[in-house]
Amino acid sequence: MGSYVKERNALDSIDHEILNLLARRSKVVGKIGTKKEKDGRPIKDCEREQTQLTALTAEAEKLGLSPYHVTRIYREILGYSVKQQETGVRLPSKKAKTRVAYLGIEGSNTHSAASRHYGAAASPIHLSGYVSFREVFEAVINGETDYGVVPIENTIAGSINEVYDLLSRYNLSIVGEEILSIEHCMLAVEEVALSDIRVVYSHPQALTQCADFFSGLTRCRIEARSDTATAAKLVSEKGDKTCVAIASEDAAAEYNLKVIRRHMSNQRRNYTRFIAIAREPAPYNGGLDYKTSMVFSLLHKTGSLEKCLRLLSEHNINMTKLESRPRPHMPWEYLFYLDVEGSVSGNGLKNALDAMWKHTSYLKVLGSYPVTRSGKGERVVPRIETGGDKTSDTTCPVIEKKPSKRVSREHREENTIVRVGGAVDIGRGFTIIAGPCAVESREQIHETASYIRQAGAHILRGGAYKPRSSPYSFQGLKEEGLTYLREAGEEAGLPTVTEVMEPSQVHLVAGGADMLQVGARNMQNFPLLSAVGEIDKPVLLKRGMMASIDELLLAAEYIVARGNRQVVLCERGIRTFETSTRNTLDLSAVVVLKERTHLPVIVDPSHALGVARWITPLAKAAMACGADGVMIEVHNAPEKALCDGKQSLTYVQFGELMQELTALAKGLGLEPAGREGKPV
Structure with missing residues (x-):
C-alpha cells in the first residue's frame, strides 16, 4: 500500500483540480445562460456543440486519450450545462429547498430519476419517498412537496395504468420527463445457487419485466413490494440467503447486498420513462424542444378518431404516442392518451386542439414540457420556479379566444349530446x-327511485x-347521502x-x-x-x-x-x-x-x-x-x-x-x- 501513496495523492490533487475547473466552467455557463435569456437566443446551439466535440476528440487523440470516452464525458458535461442554463442555476445557491416527492425509498429507480432530473436545480433538493403513486400525487396537490416524480411507461411492460388514471383524475400538470436505462439485478445477502432461492421480492413492474427468467424457477414464490429498493431493504433486514430482491445496483450498495446476477430483464434494452408533475404548468422556453401530453374522449360518431388524427397531420403536428384506457364509470367507452411534439404555446398545436375539440366530449391537456433528449441526445430539464415575474404563458389547457366561443353555434353548429x-x-x-330536493334517508331515496x-x-x-x-x-346528509343516492340509482337502474x-x-x-x-x-x-x-x-x-x-x-x-x-x-x-x-x-x-x-x-x-x-x-x-x-x-x-x-x-x-x-x-x-x- 505504501508504494501507491504518492501516486494516489497526486490523483486526489488532480481530481480536486478537475472539480474546481468544473465549478469555474459552471459559473461561465451561468453567465452565458443569462445573456441568452436577455437576447432571446435558444439555449441549445447544436452546431457549436458539434464543432466543440470534434475539436476535443482531435485534441484527445494528440494527448493519447480515447476519443470515444472523451466524447462521452463531454456529452455529459454539455448536457449538464443545458440543464444549468434552463433552470437558471447560479452556483452557489442559497435559496430555499425544492421539495420533490418520489415513489419508494433511497435506491429505487424513481429516486434515481428524481435525483437526475432535478440535479441541476437552482435551489437545494429535498427528496421525500412515498409508498404509492396516489400518495405522490396527493403530496403535490396538498402542497407537501413542489414536484413529484413517477414512472409512466416502460419499453418492456408498457404503460403504468394507475399513473395514467391519476393524471386524468387530479388537476396536476406534467412539467418534465426523464428516461432511465434500467438494469435489473438479483440481490442477496451472499452468493446463493438459483436452486436454493425460495422467495423473490420486487415491484410488480420489475417482476413483469423479468418474467421470462422467473418462468424457469419452480421452487420459489414471487412477492410484490411497493418499490424495488424496499424489496432490497427487506432482503437485507431478513439476512436470509434464500430470499432475493430484483433491484438496481444502487440499491445493492445502499443496503449492503451482493449482486449475484445481472441483466435480468426480458430484453437487454430496457428503458423507463418517468414524468415530473406539479401544481402549475411548466413555463415555456423557446430555446427547448417540447412535448405535449393530453387525454380525450370521442363523440360516439363514425370517424371521430380519424378526424382528430387528421387535424394533427394537417397542422404538421407529429404524434409520438397514442393509447386507450377504459373510461371510468362508462362501460365500453374509452379515454385516449396522446403525446405529440410541440407546445400549446405554439400556434400550430393550439389551432389543432381548437379544431379537435369539435370531435371530442372531453379534452384535457396534461402538460407541455421539455423533452428529455434534444438534438443529438443531450438532456434538458424544465425550469424550477424560484419567484419573480412570470413572462411565459403557463396555462396549458386554455386557448384564448373571444367570449363564449366554444359553447357558441359559431364554433359548432351540430347539437351536442351529453351521455x-x-x-x-x-x-x-x-x-x-x-x-327529491334532498336525500333524507336510505328508505326515502330508494322508494322514490x-x-x-x-x-x-x-x-x-x-x-x-x-x-x-x-x-x-337542513344542510343534507353529505357523504352518507351521496352513498344512499348511488345505491338507489344502481338498484333502480337510473343514472x-x-x-x-x-x-x-x-x-x-x-x-x-x-x-x-x-x-x-x-x-x-x-x-x-x-x-x-x-x-x-x-x-x-x-x-x-x-x-x-x-x-x-x-x-x-x-x-x-x-x-x-x-x-x-x-x-x-x-x-x-x-x-x-x-x-x-x-x-x-x-x-x-x-x-x-x-x-x-x-x-x-x-x-x-x-x-x-x-x-x-x-x-x-x-x-x-x-x-x-x-x-x-x-x-x-x-x-x-x-x-x-x-x-x-x-x-x-x-x-x-x-x-x-x-x-x-x-x-x-x-x-x-x-x-x-x-x-x-
Whole structure:
C-alpha cells in the first residue's frame, strides 16, 4: 500500500483540480445562460456543440486519450450545462429547498430519476419517498412537496395504468420527463445457487419485466413490494440467503447486498420513462424542444378518431404516442392518451386542439414540457420556479379566444349530446330528471327511485350537499347521502345527478354520482367551474338567480375551456319584481339559448315556481318551446319534506305529469329520451 501513496495523492490533487475547473466552467455557463435569456437566443446551439466535440476528440487523440470516452464525458458535461442554463442555476445557491416527492425509498429507480432530473436545480433538493403513486400525487396537490416524480411507461411492460388514471383524475400538470436505462439485478445477502432461492421480492413492474427468467424457477414464490429498493431493504433486514430482491445496483450498495446476477430483464434494452408533475404548468422556453401530453374522449360518431388524427397531420403536428384506457364509470367507452411534439404555446398545436375539440366530449391537456433528449441526445430539464415575474404563458389547457366561443353555434353548429352514466343521452329526445330536493334517508331515496323509474323518468336527482339560505335549515346528509343516492340509482337502474358546492368536493362527488350539478348560487363560482371542467363527468349548470343569458354562457365557457364539454344548461327561474311565484321562469331563455349554443338546455320548473300545482303546465310549456328536458322534484311525503316540500310533486302528481308529457310529446312529434340511447 505504501508504494501507491504518492501516486494516489497526486490523483486526489488532480481530481480536486478537475472539480474546481468544473465549478469555474459552471459559473461561465451561468453567465452565458443569462445573456441568452436577455437576447432571446435558444439555449441549445447544436452546431457549436458539434464543432466543440470534434475539436476535443482531435485534441484527445494528440494527448493519447480515447476519443470515444472523451466524447462521452463531454456529452455529459454539455448536457449538464443545458440543464444549468434552463433552470437558471447560479452556483452557489442559497435559496430555499425544492421539495420533490418520489415513489419508494433511497435506491429505487424513481429516486434515481428524481435525483437526475432535478440535479441541476437552482435551489437545494429535498427528496421525500412515498409508498404509492396516489400518495405522490396527493403530496403535490396538498402542497407537501413542489414536484413529484413517477414512472409512466416502460419499453418492456408498457404503460403504468394507475399513473395514467391519476393524471386524468387530479388537476396536476406534467412539467418534465426523464428516461432511465434500467438494469435489473438479483440481490442477496451472499452468493446463493438459483436452486436454493425460495422467495423473490420486487415491484410488480420489475417482476413483469423479468418474467421470462422467473418462468424457469419452480421452487420459489414471487412477492410484490411497493418499490424495488424496499424489496432490497427487506432482503437485507431478513439476512436470509434464500430470499432475493430484483433491484438496481444502487440499491445493492445502499443496503449492503451482493449482486449475484445481472441483466435480468426480458430484453437487454430496457428503458423507463418517468414524468415530473406539479401544481402549475411548466413555463415555456423557446430555446427547448417540447412535448405535449393530453387525454380525450370521442363523440360516439363514425370517424371521430380519424378526424382528430387528421387535424394533427394537417397542422404538421407529429404524434409520438397514442393509447386507450377504459373510461371510468362508462362501460365500453374509452379515454385516449396522446403525446405529440410541440407546445400549446405554439400556434400550430393550439389551432389543432381548437379544431379537435369539435370531435371530442372531453379534452384535457396534461402538460407541455421539455423533452428529455434534444438534438443529438443531450438532456434538458424544465425550469424550477424560484419567484419573480412570470413572462411565459403557463396555462396549458386554455386557448384564448373571444367570449363564449366554444359553447357558441359559431364554433359548432351540430347539437351536442351529453351521455349520462352510459345510459341516457340528454339532447336526444326529451329527458326527465326527477327525485327529491334532498336525500333524507336510505328508505326515502330508494322508494322514490323505484317509483320514478316505473313512471318513466330517466335520471334520479337528490341533494347530498344542500346550500341553504338559512344556516339553521337542513344542510343534507353529505357523504352518507351521496352513498344512499348511488345505491338507489344502481338498484333502480337510473343514472344520478347531485350538487357539488366547492372544488374540494368535486372528486368525492364525481365518484358517487354520474352527473354533477352546479347550483344557481355557484354559477359564477369560478374555481368550482374550473374544477368540474377538469374532470370527465357531465355537468348540469343552473342559471343564477340574477344572471343574464350571456353570463350563463360564459360560466359554461369556463367549464368547457378546461376540457369538459359535457355541459347541460338549466333554466330555473330568475328574480324579478313578481312575488306570486318563487322566481320567474324565463322560458324565452330556452329559445335564445337553443339559437346561440349547441349545448343541451333543460328547465327546472320546481325551483322557478315554488308551488307544486303549477309545475305540470310549465313543464309542458318547456317541452313545447324546445327544451331538451325538465328537472322535477318528487317526494314520497311533501308535507314532511326537510326542504322544498311545497314545490315537490307527490307520486300521483308525478305519474299524471308523465302521462301528460307523453301525450304532448306525441302531439309534437317528439319521443322521450331513452335509456341506452333508445326511446322508452
